[in-house]
Amino acid sequence: xxxxxxxxQIGATAVRKLRLKKLSAGQPFMINSRSLPQNQSYLEFxxxxxxxVTVAPGGRSFSEIRKLSAQEATEIRMAYKLI
Numbered sequence: 001x002x003x004x005x006x007x008x009q010i011g012a013t014a015v016r017k018l019r020l021k022k023l024s025a026g027q028p029f030m031i032n033s034r035s036l037p038q039n040q041s042y043l044e045f046x047x048x049x050x051x052x053v054t055v056a057p058g059g060r061s062f063s064e065i066r067k068l069s070a071q072e073a074t075e076i077r078m079a080y081k082l083i
Contacts (some may be wrong), residue, residue, distance in 0.1 A: 011080070019044070019082060030055075031080060040065065042076055050076055 022029045023046045031042035036052065042062040043053045043062060053062035067078065077083040 016082065031076065031082075033080075041070075044073075044077075049073065 014044050019029045023044070026046050028046070030043045031044060031050075033042060036042070039055050041053055041055055044050045048070075050068045052065040052068065054065060055062055074083070
């Protein structure tokens with residue numbers, strides 16, 4: 001594995017650990033995606049729901065756009081290798 005691939009793997013592992021830590025602490029985890037419009041993100045909650053949200057300037061608050069179905073949430077987790 002070359003150094004770029006190793007760095008990517010280390011980063012991905014760190015993100016997965018952070019996700020589990022936040023969800024275990026009862027906090028939501030933000031999943032940024034290039035497939036969503038600018039200022040929108042997925043927000044995963046400890047109860048396994050995922051919502052698409054608009055991030056307010058400063059990133060301190062969110063406005064819900066819609067809640068994903070259970071199937072959509074599973075597909076997002078699979079796409080981002082979170083399960």
